[in-house]
Amino acid sequence: MTDTLTPVLTDNWDAERAWTLASYEERGGYAALDKAFAMAPDDVIAAVKESGLRGRGGAGFPTGMKWGFIPQDNPKPKYLVVNADESEPGTCKDIPLMMASPHTLVEGVIVSSYAIRANTAFIYVRGEVLHVIRRLQRAVQEAYLAGHLGKNIHGSGYDLDLIVHAGAGAYICGEETALLEGLEGRRGQPRLRPPFPAVAGLYASPTVINNVESIASVPSIIVNGPAWFAGMGTEKSNGFGIFSLSGHVANPGQYEAPLGITLRELIDLAGGMREGHELKFWTPGGSSTPLLTPEHLDVPLDFEAVGAAGSMLGTRALQLFDETTCVVRAVLRWTEFYKHESCGKCTPCREGTWWLTQTLARLEKGQGSEADLDLLLDQCDNILGRSFCALGDGATSPISSSIQYFRDEYLAHLTHGGCPFDPAASTTFPSLSDTAAGATA
Amino acid sequence: MSLDQKTRDELREIAARYPEARSGLLPMLHLVQSVEGRVTPEGIEACAEVLGISAAEVNGVATFYTMYKRKPVGDYHVGVCTNTLCAVMGGDLIFERLKDHLEVGNDETTEDGTITLEHIECNAACDYAPVMMVNWEFMDNQTPESAVQVVDDLRAGNEVHSTRGPRLCTWREAERVLAGFPDDRADEGPAAGPASLAGLRIAREKGWTAPAGESKGESK
Ligand SMILES: Cc1cc2nc3c(=O)[nH]c(=O)nc-3n(C[C@H](O)[C@H](O)[C@H](O)COP(=O)(O)O)c2cc1C
Ligand code: SF4
């Protein structure tokens, strides 16, 4: 029986100066390199396939399969790009990973680049995390000096350069083709697919784009073996993942567990919901994944079961809200986010998110009528599946799911002539904020 | 006024890091901000010249990304997360309090030029909500009172530390690091804050680990 929590990626985060090369190597870090270099690149790909690792950036695409799509007969250079843009609301796992143990990611980059035969790799990290960027820059510098990067790594004949690239503020640049535009020095607007990045990505060359956590998981698979990884988790969702609990729970934070753990188990570990309160709604994997309710507490958090429950595992960004939270306010705020972050390339999303905010804002103020709920669902229909990229689809998730589960709460805004909730009650400082609450009411 | 020679050389240095020079544009604009305090027409011209593209193209990029500013930014950029989770947990009240206290609106700078206040989107620190960023360093678990204390200390010139990072530098110094010129302060601050370690602490207490791998007797 596997333990309830299985720290692998988080295992060294409590080590003294965990971010340094010395600390990382003392615990066996960079051991995956020689093991991988002793294998043929295709065998590294095969091992990752066999492990069952699926992308940790949201969509869950099998990582080894993605690497296998790189046309090795294409004479152009191959590139690995790590998606470290982490901006999906609720998602907060890659940033602490890179802060505490940037070398885990760097080691993963080296093994992964070797597998796909890339000699240049990039970490595209969102710009708004200064200290994380410092730690990445330092880790890369240390890795070069130690001969883990650069020419003829460990005498293997394999060369790799790694560039840390800071973004400049744009949620859409987490979308992989928009990210490539950003990395080419352009406005971050998604590209038409096909061609897929595996064939024509960065500089129109074959490119693999993977999430931080996906790449950081690779060294452990190489060192411990694919069967070890596949032995954790559920049948089709193998391995472990970092589950990020935030919101009205006693001890929010990062919990690394096999896929398939339930929210009930996680809340138990986190000391329960905050004292005297109960769970009302939650996101399983960020704001773009449809809301769930307490009736879903026992859904195994893997790709299949969360999908069957009508949502998506996404990035395991579990944002928990208790009964003091107004769902309409929550959904309106997320919708304003999508409107703000819409890149403007396609009409359904650009215009649609604007209309959604208008309609929602009216409802939140207690204006409008019940017919506006159908209008909202109609507007969602016109966006979902008709947008150029998944940002537009994601924008509809909180709205349609909240109407499904909390229709009455929308109506209560109409009968109440505004929001029936006290915004101070949902804060972490409910007693302090009596006067401040007056200012916003 | 046009940019000095050192800055121009550094812009070229950034472009040279990449297989194709234009990839340097985002960090180059960060460098412009560190030197100029914002994205200036002169900075745009200089980037365009280095990359051999039009100023209009550079401008199109600069206007797309929210970290690039047209108006001068203060010594400290204070961002209050008002995305849903932080907003609900108190971010809205913190932002209101700071607006009142500093007598500025969103995206405005105090008269003394020290603080630029802005509400920001989710900064990947939701387990530390409500979150505030100063020059893109984490200020975790804020209250209206703690946030006011931070800005007062900054205005008074007192030393302020990130709750999960180093002593705060100025916004211009921060922008230089984002341009890819490290400031040698990676070793300040902890590896992880308490929330990042929440699960690991429990695993340690209970003796929980990942299973043993094929190459080792014990799990790691
Ligand atoms: C609007 C939008 C934002 C995204 N943001 C991120 C992100 O911040 N990090 C990430 O890894 N993937 C993000 N993705 C998913 C990426 O497009 C891509 O699927 C992922 O990086 C692939 O890596 P993986 O297979 O390792 O998960 C985003 C997708 C969309 C549509
Ligand atoms: S769906 Fe939105 S973000 Fe995606 S391309 Fe269209 S406008 Fe841009």
Ligand code: FES
């Ligand atoms: S919602 Fe504020 S940091 Fe995520």
